[in-house]
Amino acid sequence: MEGHVTGFGSPEWARTHPAATSTAPAVLAILRAGATCVGRTVMDEMAYSINGENIHYGTPTNPCAPDRVPGGSSSGSAVAVGAGLVDFSLGTDTGGSVRVPASYCGIFGFRPSHDVISTSGVIPLAQSFDTVGWFARDPVLLKRVGSVILQLPNLESARPAQLIIAEDCFRLSTIPGNQVVDGLAKSVEKLFGGHVVKHASIGDYVKDKVPSLKSFISEGNAEQEYNIPSLAALSSAMRLLQRYEFKINHGEWVETVKPDLGPGIAECIREALEATDEKINVCRNVNNELRAALSALLGDYGVLAIPTVHGLPPTLQTPASTLAVFRARAFSLLSIAGVSGFCQEAREAHMIGTGMENAPNKDFYKRGWEGKTFPTPSCPVAIPKVQKGFLISGVGKEKHFQPHHVPLSSLKAKQAFLDPI
16 A cells, blocks of 8 residues: 555564555555555464464454464454454465465455466565455455456356366365265255266376476375375475575565564474575476366366365464474365466355365356355354445554444454554
């Protein structure tokens, strides 16, 4: 936002960077369409986590489960929507930073196709994966916001030609996969007919169609022990390229300023600073091969259904060793959209979510189910009075913001806002 410092979840970053001289195009599009920006929100430090915990600014309270993390990195944006403080909010998604908090907070989140929305004005994490995404409590508003940001005012829904349920991915879920798969299949059959529903093992398909993954699978990655091997390898490729690009973007700043990094974040950034370019070209080959493979699988009007994440949100202050296992499984699912560049909608369901992936550059065209939800979320999300406001994820000041016109006394909204606009 012009005139405001984008804090990147870090007091040290805010202290060492000037105010923006212009407003990001995605934000401008929303403002010009008549929305009111209420403020900015808490996020994970340097966007380098999917937990939503920030040692410097506090952790926004998950409105579905106050004893569990809200998900990140766009934590405050998701909490504000889930708690009914605003109609919608913006965030960024590199490895899952919109999809994860949307699932954890029982709302809808959308990661668009890579490169269809300008990331000008966004602090980069890893340009190969960075996107601008958004949150809403219902799919109709999610689509309306998308039509503005995507600058496609006359979006028309199209019936999906096929909905492929990735059964192997649902078997990773801590909620019995057959319950979710059966409910999803019945809902889609009722809406579009039984001929639309298909089943597949995405892990086997990826292993066969993405040959560059072989070098990651053959390394004997420990994460594959409790995962789908090909998807664990896909996650390894994504995170290696992400670490390398983070180092290029921010390594010099980290080495110079030596910021006080929170637990978990410090280890991730230290690992990023050690990244080399040894296998970067292989990682980029993986991106291209997966994109081609999924394009061939889905065609123009196909949708892939996977769990957004595999389990309920971790409890607050979960030990690092437990989080590492959880994170590995989560990224094996999240990396499918991240590496391919496909868009993905996280649909509210039991704080785990069902991810609907479309072919790239077909954002919202393949939706025939706006206004319909399935399965039913276990967390009730109240629809508030109209507030006509939205938020931007990104801390600008260390001072908590509590605007008088928004009921921030609610426990659900604790520490979601930090900066007025």
